[in-house]
Amino acid sequence: MARLVDRLPENADGELFVDASCIDCGLCRQLAPGSFVRLDRAGMSIVARQPTNDAEALRAKMALVSCPTSSIGSRSKVPLADAIGAFPEPLGDEIYFCGFASESSFGARSYLIRRPEGNVLVDSPRALPRLLDRIEALGGVRWMFLTHRDDVADHAKLAKRFGCTRVLHTNDITADTRAVEMTIDGDEPTSLDHDLLAIPVPGHTRGSTALLFRDFALFSGDHLFASESGDELHAYRSVCWWSWETQKRSLTRLLAFDFEWVLPGHQGRMRAPSREVMREQLRAAIDRARRVL
Numbered sequence: 299m300a301r302l303v304d305r306l307p308e309n310a311d312g313e314l315f316v317d318a319s320c321i322d323c324g325l326c327r328q329l330a331p332g333s334f335v336r337l338d339r340a341g342m343s344i345v346a347r348q349p350t351n352d353a354e355a356l357r358a359k360m361a362l363v364s365c366p367t368s369s370i371g372s373r374s375k376v377p378l379a380d381a382i383g384a385f386p387e388p389l390g391d392e393i394y395f396c397g398f399a400s401e402s403s404f405g406a407r408s409y410l411i412r413r414p415e416g417n418v419l420v421d422s423p424r425a426l427p428r429l430l431d432r433i434e435a436l437g438g439v440r441w442m443f444l445t446h447r448d449d450v451a452d453h454a455k456l457a458k459r460f461g462c463t464r465v466l467h468t469n470d471i472t473a474d475t476r477a478v479e480m481t482i483d484g485d486e487p488t489s490l491d492h493d494l495l496a497i498p499v500p501g502h503t504r505g506s507t508a509l510l511f512r513d514f515a516l517f518s519g520d521h522l523f524a525s526e527s528g529d530e531l532h533a534y535r536s537v538c539w540w541s542w543e544t545q546k547r548s549l550t551r552l553l554a555f556d557f558e559w560v561l562p563g564h565q566g567r568m569r570a571p572s573r574e575v576m577r578e579q580l581r582a583a584i585d586r587a588r589r590v591l
């Protein structure tokens with residue numbers, strides 16, 4: 299629960315505020331860019347502008363309920379049912395954003411893919427019962443694809459609720475995830491179904507794996523990020539926990555695949571107008587990464 303006594307002084311006057319417990323995951327800025335900005339001095343978010351209409355208020359409340367550290371508060375009691383019910387949020391093409399990030403995964407984003415053969419949950423949101431009810435109403439979860447060891451959050455609760463098959467690369471299994479139902483081995487892509495391809499991308503962690511849906515959308519975990527504005531792709535040496543040289547090789551291997559949408563575990567998302575444009579964006583990201591030793 300955000301505390302008024304810890305309110306950052308740079309917040310705009312008004313109902314909503316961010317307190318000093320913010321971990322700078324950027325999720326509020328992604329959900330409600332008109333209300334939240336980054337305060338570079340503190341490495342935290344603040345409310346730069348209070349919502350001025352119902353649509354803005356809803357977006358800001360969606361950020362409030364999704365914040366992994368409950369760092370967004372309101373001076374008075376505001377109804378949140380509409381914001382909670384807005385998740386999973388449809389992004390288009392049967393892909394949904396789950397919101398409700400977990401602090402244990404540093405606010406990592408999770409996504410639901412809705413498909414006739416069975417839905418796929420990519421990484422784990424907080425297991426909030428009302429969110430899980432909404433996911434159930436959208437068809438439940440058949441597969442839970444875990445991109446790497448860090449963003450697994452409430453995977454066990456979700457597996458219990460939906461009876462889904464959790465998928466994780468062998469090299470990222472920990473004591474917490476040793477009960478996953480399916481593992482991926484080696485570095486070669488593995489087909490999970492006709493429209494789902496698991497692509498090992500070791501580097502950020504040894505077992506990082508991306509999921510390619512319909513040669514169209516790449517769920518890249520922490521291997522490949524998009525800037526908050528969604529106009530550039532990046533890989534970061536500063537958050538590479540295993541092997542930067544291997545991560546750079548994994549980035550290059552992605553050039554062999556077609557996709558026009560990148561949905562990472564943190565920061566922004568990038569949607570390109572075509573696969574060719576996305577490939578050019580990926581090449582630019584690889585060039586940037588190669589300049590970092």
Ligand code: SF4
Nearest residue numbers: 320321323324326365
């Ligand atoms: S969602 Fe919460 S933790 Fe993340 S940047 Fe916003 S206020 Fe900070």
